[in-house]
């Protein structure tokens with residue numbers, strides 16, 4: 001395994017593989033790898049001839065400079081974990097390599113970037129994500145890029161960008177990896193105190209309760225939200241948002257129907273956590289009073 005720090009060196013390194021039409025699997029990350037990232041690397045390894053991991057803490061997607069400063073980093077540890085998963089190349093560029101002087105392009109999808117995560121972190125958060133992902137995809141030119149379902153809005157937007165701008169690659173979305181008690185793996189989890197770690201399971205529990213309520217016939221998103229916010233408050237957690245969106249369009253729904261994503265974001269102590277579940281909403285009998293419409 002090699003660690004490469006410039007785009008030019010990475011292109012040169014990948015040229016022979018491209019010449020031989022080998023498949024390239026790409027896992028973009030901001031480092032501080034956890035089991036969720038490793039599951040993406042494992043999948044990339046199983047499905048491709050060459051596996052590239054990028055580690056780049058992207059300043060353009062941080063609206064809060066303190067969040068950027070506090071973002072955990074450990075390249076040595078990451079390289080060793082990546083090696084253990086059979087990664088061929090680690091691409092760990094400097095900020096100046098990705099954003100050279102005069103860099104001015106912004107890739108954005110305004111409507112679906114402004115809601116949920118965008119409403120909390122600022123709509124420019126996803127401009128930062130999409131711009132860096134577009135650049136990394138152009139540098140690596142993978143056959144397949146792997147993203148986690150955990151960042152549901154991010155992966156929706158990346159898929160939309162890849163489709164709209166005809167990037168010649170496939171995007172694979174891999175399931176969220178969870179701790180044994182249900183907490184979704186995140187690089188931020190290391191910042192939870194022992195007490196906060198204990199209560200943090202309320203997020204996945206709230207999603208599971210909403211999922212069960214939908215299976216039992218509840219479709220009204222306001223009711224699902226009220227119950228979840230109440231349960232989180234009971235656990236001492238302040239909800240930032242709890243919402244249900246169409247998996248196809250990422251439009252927030254009034255009544256859950258079709259395939260939906262239930263999303264939650266909350267602050268547990270000083271740490272911001274997000275989680276989601278994808279649910280195929282069962283069709284209700286037309287005479288069932290719990291049925292409803294998304295027309296407002």
Ligand code: PAF
Nearest residue numbers: 028029030058129132151
């Ligand atoms: O999910 C992440 O780690 C980042 O948002 C990504 C996709 C690597 C872009 O910086």
